Amino acid sequence: MQHITILGSTGSIGVSTLDVVARHPDRYRVHALTAQNKVEELAAQCAQFHPHVAVVGSAEAAQKLQVLLRGLGLQTQVEYGPAALCAVASAPECDCVMAAIVGGAGLAPTLAAARAGKKILLANKEALVMSGPLLMEAVAASGAILMPIDSEHNAIFQCMPAAFHQQQRTPAQHGIEKILLTASGGPFLNRALDTLDQVTCAEAIAHPKWVMGRKISVDSATMMNKGLEVIEAHWLFGVPADRIEVVIHPQSVVHSMVSYIDGSVLAQLGNPDMRTPIAHAMAYPERIASGVAPIDLIKIAQLTFEHPDLLRFPCLKLAYDALQAGGSAPAIMNAANEIAVQAFLDGRIGFRAIDQLIARVMAALPSSPVTDIDTVFEQDRRARDTAASFI
Ligand code: NAD
Numbered sequence: 001m002q003h004i005t006i007l008g009s010t011g012s013i014g015v016s017t018l019d020v021v022a023r024h025p026d027r028y029r030v031h032a033l034t035a036q037n038k039v040e041e042l043a044a045q046c047a048q049f050h051p052h053v054a055v056v057g058s059a060e061a062a063q064k065l066q067v068l069l070r071g072l073g074l075q076t077q078v079e080y081g082p083a084a085l086c087a088v089a090s091a092p093e094c095d096c097v098m099a100a101i102v103g104g105a106g107l108a109p110t111l112a113a114a115r116a117g118k119k120i121l122l123a124n125k126e127a128l129v130m131s132g133p134l135l136m137e138a139v140a141a142s143g144a145i146l147m148p149i150d151s152e153h154n155a156i157f158q159c160m161p162a163a164f165h166q167q168q169r170t171p172a173q174h175g176i177e178k179i180l181l182t183a184s185g186g187p188f189l190n191r192a193l194d195t196l197d198q199v200t201c202a203e204a205i206a207h208p209k210w211v212m213g214r215k216i217s218v219d220s221a222t223m224m225n226k227g228l229e230v231i232e233a234h235w236l237f238g239v240p241a242d243r244i245e246v247v248i249h250p251q252s253v254v255h256s257m258v259s260y261i262d263g264s265v266l267a268q269l270g271n272p273d274m275r276t277p278i279a280h281a282m283a284y285p286e287r288i289a290s291g292v293a294p295i296d297l298i299k300i301a302q303l304t305f306e307h308p309d310l311l312r313f314p315c316l317k318l319a320y321d322a323l324q325a326g327g328s329a330p331a332i333m334n335a336a337n338e339i340a341v342q343a344f345l346d347g348r349i350g351f352r353a354i355d356q357l358i359a360r361v362m363a364a365l366p367s368s369p370v371t372d373i374d375t376v377f378e379q380d381r382r383a384r385d386t387a388a389s390f391i
């Protein structure tokens with residue numbers, strides 16, 4: 001029996017995770033569930049999954065949740081705030097942590113889980129982008145296990161040789177030539193370039209293939225999501241930036257590929273439903289049912305691939321630049337992106353201002369070396385303040 005903490009249980013990934021948990025009551029128990037402020041949803045999840053602890057974002061939300069839970073006759077312990085998130089992520093009663101908080105807010109609890117040696121199911125890519133070397137070091141030092149949930153990285157994990165996950169050898173020593181990271185291209189792949197600044201929030205979050213939270217949906221529209229994923233792949237698999245190639249694949253059937261020096265290209269295929277990577281990572285090295293139907297190749301009939309256009313998607317280039325610059329550059333870029341995306345969602349800036357704002361913040365704040373996590377949080381805060389002042 002595995003005891004799981006789900007950070008961000010009311011989000012898109014959180015709900016998909018609970019769907020998989022509910023299919024396997026013989027394998028999984030929920031230790032803790034967390035949400036920022038959706039207390040009604042969280043109370044309903046508590047009634048179904050009976051966690052020991054529920055964590056919310058504020059004292060006010062905690063009070064509301066407490067009332068709802070007592071009304072349901074539940075004894076779930078209610079906590080709030082960032083320290084409580086770190087506590088449930090590192091609690092001795094929990095074996096496995098689904099890191100599915102969106103954005104930089106997920107870094108501290110993910111790091112707490114890594115330091116406590118947990119099995120981490122990593123959806124929160126921003127945490128790895130902000131602090132790649134430090135998070136990977138914490139995982140190695142404690143013996144934690146890091147399983148990628150992002151569909152592309154989970155696909156790459158599945159296309160890597162089993163020995164790669166057990167040995168300390170480099171990808172090149174395993175004959176891996178490059179990673180082909182697939183991208184749908186999002187809602188604006190074919191939209192006239194001169195109309196991009198007029199796109200509405202509703203258009204930007206209407207992803208053609210995936211149903212996701214609002215922030216990652218906007219990231220998919222700008223392709224910053226793919227940029228974050230290039231950095232994520234670099235840290236997860238130790239592959240240099242020039243061996244990670246982004247390939248546009250609008251059908252979203254091939255979730256990514258690994259190319260070997262003997263000419264073999266291994267791909268993982270499936271319907272665009274996050275329950276597949278979630279179930280894979282939860283049960284690895286076993287396989288369990290996820291509720292996702294296998295793909296119907298005859299119905300799909302055609303798979304197409306093309307190069308990304310960096311004029312259309314400047315955020316992708318900014319991410320390669322940040323990875324190349326190293327140090328605090330990815331954390332600065334990530335923070336600027338979070339502020340820009342929120343401003344776009346709030347209707348305060350246009351769509352094209354997102355990439356312009358990130359580029360300005362990156363130019364204003366040069367990269368500096370990152371040796372400890374406090375520096376990361378400091379750089380993150382500076383970049384957020386700078387981005388806010390530019391808006
Ligand atoms: P979402 O917006 O649907 O859910 C986010 C969750 O985090 C919610 O439970 C929310 O309450 C919680 N949260 C938000 N802000 C918080 C804060 N400041 N402190 C504590 N909790 C907070 O997002 P999502 O789509 O589920 O994405 C979650 C993460 O997974 C993101 O990092 C995203 O990039 C990654 N991811 C998502 C998908 C997907 O299909 N949705 C795919 C790959 C990766």
Ligand code: MG
Nearest residue numbers: 150151152229
């Ligand atoms: Mg992805």
